[in-house]
Amino acid sequence: MTPQRADAEVAVELRGITKRFPGTLANDAVDLTVRRGEIHALMGENGAGKSTLMSVLYGMERPDAGEIRIDGRTVTFADPGAAMAAGLGMVHQSFKLFDSLTVAENVVFAAEPRRFGLVDRAAARRRVRELAAEHGLAVDPDARVGDLPVGLRQRVEILKLLHRGARTLILDEPTAVLTPAEADALFTVLKSLTAQGRTVILVTHKLREVLEGSDNVTVLRDGRVVARLRTAETTADEIAAAMTGRAVELDRVHAPGTPGDVVLDVEDLTTDAVREVGLTVRAGEIVGIAGVAGNGQSELIEALAGLRRVTAGRVTLRGRDITHASATERRARGLAYVPEDRHAVGTAPAASVADNLAMGHHRRSLSSHGLLPPAAVRAHARRLVERFGVKAATPEVPASALSGGNLQKLLIGRELAHEAPLLLVEQPTRGVDIGAIQNIHDELIAYRDAGHAVLLVSAELSEIRGLADRVLVMYEGRVTATYPKDGADERTLGLAMAGGAAPVEVGD
Amino acid sequence: MNRIAGALRSPVTFSVLAGVLIGALFLVGTGADPFTAYGAVLSGSLGADGIGSTLTTVTSVLGLALALAIPLRAGLINLGGDGQLVLGGMAAAVTGLYTPLPAPLTVLLALLAGMAAGAGYAALAALCENHFGVPLLVSSLLLSYPASSLASYLARYPLKEPGSSLPQTRQLPDGVALPAFGSSTVTVGLLLVALAAATYWFTDRRTAIGYEIRMTGLNSRFAAYAGVERGGLTLRLMATSGALAGLVGAIGVLSFPYRFLDGALTAPGYTWTGLTAALLAGAAPLGTVLASFFFAVLQVGGLSMERTTEVPRELTQVLQAIVIVFLAARLRFPRGRLRKKAAV
Numbered sequence: 117m118t119p120q121r122a123d124a125e126v127a128v129e130l131r132g133i134t135k136r137f138p139g140t141l142a143n144d145a146v147d148l149t150v151r152r153g154e155i156h157a158l159m160g161e162n163g164a165g166k167s168t169l170m171s172v173l174y175g176m177e178r179p180d181a182g183e184i185r186i187d188g189r190t191v192t193f194a195d196p197g198a199a200m201a202a203g204l205g206m207v208h209q210s211f212k213l214f215d216s217l218t219v220a221e222n223v224v225f226a227a228e229p230r231r232f233g234l235v236d237r238a239a240a241r242r243r244v245r246e247l248a249a250e251h252g253l254a255v256d257p258d259a260r261v262g263d264l265p266v267g268l269r270q271r272v273e274i275l276k277l278l279h280r281g282a283r284t285l286i287l288d289e290p291t292a293v294l295t296p297a298e299a300d301a302l303f304t305v306l307k308s309l310t311a312q313g314r315t316v317i318l319v320t321h322k323l324r325e326v327l328e329g330s331d332n333v334t335v336l337r338d339g340r341v342v343a344r345l346r347t348a349e350t351t352a353d354e355i356a357a358a359m360t361g362r363a364v365e366l367d368r369v370h371a372p373g374t375p376g377d378v379v380l381d382v383e384d385l386t387t388d389a390v391r392e393v394g395l396t397v398r399a400g401e402i403v404g405i406a407g408v409a410g411n412g413q414s415e416l417i418e419a420l421a422g423l424r425r426v427t428a429g430r431v432t433l434r435g436r437d438i439t440h441a442s443a444t445e446r447r448a449r450g451l452a453y454v455p456e457d458r459h460a461v462g463t464a465p466a467a468s469v470a471d472n473l474a475m476g477h478h479r480r481s482l483s484s485h486g487l488l489p490p491a492a493v494r495a496h497a498r499r500l501v502e503r504f505g506v507k508a509a510t511p512e513v514p515a516s517a518l519s520g521g522n523l524q525k526l527l528i529g530r531e532l533a534h535e536a537p538l539l540l541v542e543q544p545t546r547g548v549d550i551g552a553i554q555n556i557h558d559e560l561i562a563y564r565d566a567g568h569a570v571l572l573v574s575a576e577l578s579e580i581r582g583l584a585d586r587v588l589v590m591y592e593g594r595v596t597a598t599y600p601k602d603g604a605d606e607r608t609l610g611l612a613m614a615g616g617a618a619p620v621e622v623g624d
Numbered sequence: 625m626n627r628i629a630g631a632l633r634s635p636v637t638f639s640v641l642a643g644v645l646i647g648a649l650f651l652v653g654t655g656a657d658p659f660t661a662y663g664a665v666l667s668g669s670l671g672a673d674g675i676g677s678t679l680t681t682v683t684s685v686l687g688l689a690l691a692l693a694i695p696l697r698a699g700l701i702n703l704g705g706d707g708q709l710v711l712g713g714m715a716a717a718v719t720g721l722y723t724p725l726p727a728p729l730t731v732l733l734a735l736l737a738g739m740a741a742g743a744g745y746a747a748l749a750a751l752c753e754n755h756f757g758v759p760l761l762v763s764s765l766l767l768s769y770p771a772s773s774l775a776s777y778l779a780r781y782p783l784k785e786p787g788s789s790l791p792q793t794r795q796l797p798d799g800v801a802l803p804a805f806g807s808s809t810v811t812v813g814l815l816l817v818a819l820a821a822a823t824y825w826f827t828d829r830r831t832a833i834g835y836e837i838r839m840t841g842l843n844s845r846f847a848a849y850a851g852v853e854r855g856g857l858t859l860r861l862m863a864t865s866g867a868l869a870g871l872v873g874a875i876g877v878l879s880f881p882y883r884f885l886d887g888a889l890t891a892p893g894y895t896w897t898g899l900t901a902a903l904l905a906g907a908a909p910l911g912t913v914l915a916s917f918f919f920a921v922l923q924v925g926g927l928s929m930e931r932t933t934e935v936p937r938e939l940t941q942v943l944q945a946i947v948i949v950f951l952a953a954r955l956r957f958p959r960g961r962l963r964k965k966a967a968v
Contacts, residue, residue, distance in 0.1 A: 423849065444851035455849060464843035475839060475850045483832045490829065 133182035142168040160336035161549035205282025215262030267298035296610035375401040379569035385429035389415040391593040404584025412593035456542035465516035470497035504529030521552035639950035668928020676808040686916035687872035688898030696907040704764035705895035707771030708742035712870025715741035717884035727799030742870020750862035791886035813875035825909035
């Protein structure tokens with residue numbers, strides 16, 4: 117393990133940071149000490165105050181109280197530019213790069229090497245090569261950023277910070293979009309950076325990588341620091357308990373289901389991003405699709421839900437050909453769908469919780485002769501809110517007032533309530549708190565055990581392994597591997613997701 | 625209680641009050657007394673002499689405001705109100721002039737013809753979007769011009785009243801007119817429009833289609849995901865919208881001066897006032913009614929203010945504009961002590 121550097125000098129120190137937003141206390145007298153040369157993980161559930169704290173540190177928010185010390189000197193940052201000048205650098209969750217420019221142009225942007233007042237492109241390329249070689253961040257300086265995979269774009273972001281001389285790097289959920297192999301590569305890079313005396317603050321909710329990659333952990337809950345732990349001396353359970361305030365059972369692998377008749381049969385399905393995919397899902401079975409984002413999983417699900425045109429192939433739902441059926445017809449035939457994007461697709465954030473819960477039910481159980489009595493909508497909402505434990509002040513508050521986890525409970529509750537023979541569900545627990553994840557997993561398993569078919573897409577391997585009775589791996593639009601439950605460990609799956617699978621066929 | 629506090633704090637209240645205040649500053653700046661001027665607006669529009677005129681204006685403004693609010697509820701903007709209005713008026717005039725039926729039946733037929741003409745023409749704009757990908761905003765606006773030109777041509781040439789110097793059709797036969805209340809210019813047209821408003825309110829609040837329209841307006845991808853078919857909805861909403869615009873045209877022709885006079889339907893700019901009212905209300909049914917009434921009062925009262933105080937009636941347009949600008953900026957009263965408990 118990395119040696120403890122308790123004696124090392126302090127690179128970043130936050131003392132008594134308090135930040136209030138209307139109605140919430142986002143940070144309540146938070147102290148954070150990050151020593152030079154360490155990887156310090158900042159953990160907490162959604163709304164715990166991690167992002168606010170980092171915004172304060174990076175000059176994007178002014179704290180109401182408290183002070184920031186960089187290398188022992190007290191500073192105040194008026195804006196992120198001032199923070200950068202003091203040696204801080206941040207990689208945001210959504211990258212801030214120009215897709216149409218080259219790697220070198222992106223890296224030197226706003227701090228270009230100049231020659232006779234013009235940008236010195238040769239020097240820029242040289243600089244990128246030097247930085248890349250020095251830190252093991254191999255990337256072609258002339259490649260267009262838009263053509264690069266996500267893992268390499270992240271390297272460009274890191275190079276950008278190094279070019280500007282950042283001594284402390286803040287990374288916000290850096291592995292959310294990476295394959296396991298890419299994540300491992302990232303941690304190798306981060307460790308070499310800290311070995312050179314740079315400091316890394318890692319904002320994340322992934323326990324595994326914190327345990328493997330960090331030196332110290334600070335856990336926030338409800339805006340307060342609830343734990344300061346040395347990684348070498350802690351466990352995943354201890355961190356999870358600190359984050360949630362109670363004991364949580366992590367990475368449970370659920371017992372397999374008892375598959376019945378085929379509900380969904382897909383043959384050679386092809387769309388713009390899906391290539392000849394074949395799969396079946398049976399009643400009482402969860403089929404999991406693993407894959408790195410952007411390998412056709414979303415498009416496959418959209419095509420199955422009737423929201424994307426199918427160019428070839430055949431889709432059969434409970435014996436009826438629905439290849440070219442509309443979304444409405446599919447739902448009537450017995451399909452429910454929890455989409456990946458909760459805000460843009462799965463809900464209308466400005467509409468009330470009750471209205472959001474009525475969608476899809478409004479033409480069936482809730483209405484008669486085209487009338488939709490408001491009392492029926494409200495009663496339906498109260499039923500689902502109670503059954504699925506959605507925390508909403510009243511059914512009349514807008515859905516946008518709900519936390520990510522609660523919004524997801526609303527969405528899953530609404531779709532499960534259809535009791536449709538087939539449920540399509542994408543990223544059911546992305547951005548959802550640990551406490552709520554367990555709850556959602558239990559609901560999905562109960563739904564399966566009630567004899568429904570579930571097709572699950574997830575980027576979380578532990579989720580796929582915990583829930584799925586069979587696992588399919590998608591890579592570049594194709595199903596490249598199929599495994600039975602427990603047929604593949606995380607390493608094998610990770611390799612398959614990166615395109616390195618020897619296709620394994622299993623009977624089902 | 626909470627609802628009242630909410631309404632008081634809403635951007636609409638703020639915008640209207642800000643408009644009135646800034647208007648008062650303008651009045652002071654021009655040397656006029658704001659109280660006298662605003663008093664003239666109110667007495668001129670709501671007093672015994674003005675109320676009839678205001679209600680006649682409300683008929684047109686509210687009719688068109690509803691026509692624009694209904695598609696707006698689903699996030700669709702029908703900019704072709706003028707064309708649909710004029711075609712409705714022309715269809716009603718032709719029906720009124722050439723139907724060999726008893727007068728009451730002719731009136732009914734003329735109203736239906738006006739609605740059908742407006743509906744069909746608006747549906748054309750929807751089809752352009754659904755099948756050729758022309759944005760509704762563009763197709764509805766551009767289709768409006770040939771409609772106006774066609775009606776103008778008909779009124780100037782084939783259907784022109786012989787011997788008249790005006791571009792107008794002959795007057796409708798005796799009895800082919802909407803019954804008026806007493807000796808006023810207010811006709812049963814007002815009741816028809818009020819009925820449309822009530823229907824809209826009911827549909828919006830209490831029917832499945834109304835729910836689908838609202839959800840489409842709040843997030844069209846959400847509605848599509850759940851199986852609301854967008855093309856069909858666009859077509860139906862536009863047809864309804866056009867039918868209302870056509871109805872207003874027909875009401876205009878079946879009231880004084882009982883003929884189609886080129887430009888008479890569009891000159892007062894009811895389409896744009898209606899659009900403003902619908903936007904001000906966020907297309908909500910009751911709000912659309914209130915906003916329409918507010919603008920009708922401004923329009924009629926402005927004329928009377930000009931007569932009695934020498935303040936130009938353009939001031940009321942300035943007022944309208946300020947209200948809209950404030951509303952677009954979504955300003956509202958600070959929360960202060962009215963702050964509600966934050967939702968979970």
